[in-house]
Amino acid sequence: MxxxxxxxxxxxxxxxxxxxxxxxxxxxxxxxxxxxxxxxxxxxxxxxxxxxxxxxxxxxxxxxxxxxxxxxxxxxxxxxxxxxxxxxxxAEVLVRELQQRAASAGFARDLINDTPENLYPVKLASDTAAWLSSLVPEHVSYRIISGDELLKNQWIGIHAVGRGSERQPAMLELDYNPFDTDAPVAVALVGKGITFDSGGYSLKSSEGMLGMKADMGGAATVAAALGLAIQRGLKKRIKLYLCCAENLVSGHAYKLGDILTYKNGTTVEVVNTDAEGRLVLADGLQAASESGARFIIDAATLTGAAVMAVSGQYNAIFSPQPEVLALTQKKAAAVAENVWPLPLDPWHKDACPSAYADTANSRAVKGGGPGGASNAAGFLWRFVTPQADWLHIDLAAAFEDNATSLWAAGATTHGMLTIAELLGNE
Structure with a gap:
């Protein structure tokens, strides 16, 4: 043979x-x-x-x-x-496109499948910056804000979630600008980069914790999508924000009942330390809003509720703008990826009430209660400027705990192509 x-x-x-x-x-x-x-x-x-x-x-x-x-x-x-x-x-152009897809997906897959011991928050940020810089060194600049420097920049959520670990939390701010001028930012990408999620004091079971090395799948997916778009010759200025932390238990860890006061003044009561993804994304979305981007896209392995709603065959999408949902469905279909819109109404912002703060980060019931994926999206909406279009992707299809008839165990990179298409030059 x-x-x-x-x-x-x-x-x-x-x-x-x-x-x-x-x-x-x-x-x-x-x-x-x-x-x-x-x-x-x-x-x-x-x-x-x-x-x-x-x-x-x-x-x-x-x-x-x-x-x-x-x-x-x-x-x-x-x-x-x-x-x-x-x-x-x-044809040559087809082979080149497939090679670029494979290289970008390979980057994301290696990150997502890596062990949490090897891939810690600052390394996720630095490895991503190094890879994207290697593609077009002259057009990429970045900085990594870590540890207590996050507090000086008022990135309260990333610091709170990551302070329980001995390995510092970090935000990667990366700027891809293919122009010689200070061009306006067309799109800002935000990714959840929880390199390991124990659940914090809302501790997960062993079974629920085993696959949590993949909780940085949103960060890997948006970074890989940007890398693919760059290899395709992207002529737009893009900013990338990765919100990186380990959610661990220690004497320094954040606790249930804590209240976080964010840069935009929003106060958040922590009622579930395992609803940490939205806490770090809140910082990234504020940074994206400050960039002046006309379109903000965030991606995260955010809720089990999304998996329950659409299964691991689809990624759930949310937006206040119907035209954004329609565009995303069109772009996903063009590259044979599956997305499905779930509800997001203004009242979802208030679906997690608190007696002590503007909002809680979840509901104090198992899984966040009914409509958990929409409630999480409503929470994030508080941190997005109304001047920008916004797409939130809950990556239900990003990772397989066990091999299936379609996927090997591990990262799928499903969602990378959709985001790369949304970044396209048209």
Missing amino acids: SECFKVVLSQTAPAAHWGNADVSFAADTVTIHVKSSQPLRQIQMAARKLRSQGINTIAFSGEGWDADRQWSFYQGFVTAKGGHEVQWTG
């Missing part, structure tokens, strides 16, 4: 001795018999089957391999352990 298998697509049924199988073999050739009304899903599932059978190197061959089909196969083929090789096919 050859080390590299050619993979071809066919609309015909396999030979009778293969039964109802949708994958057949002949020497060094694998044929995927596309018989579904959802070919991308079938192709991705076929890729998972091939990888699980020990096939590590493939080359696409024959006709029908457009960008969506090659990328769907790739997403099913990669694993956290690596050791895969895919040889793309098609």
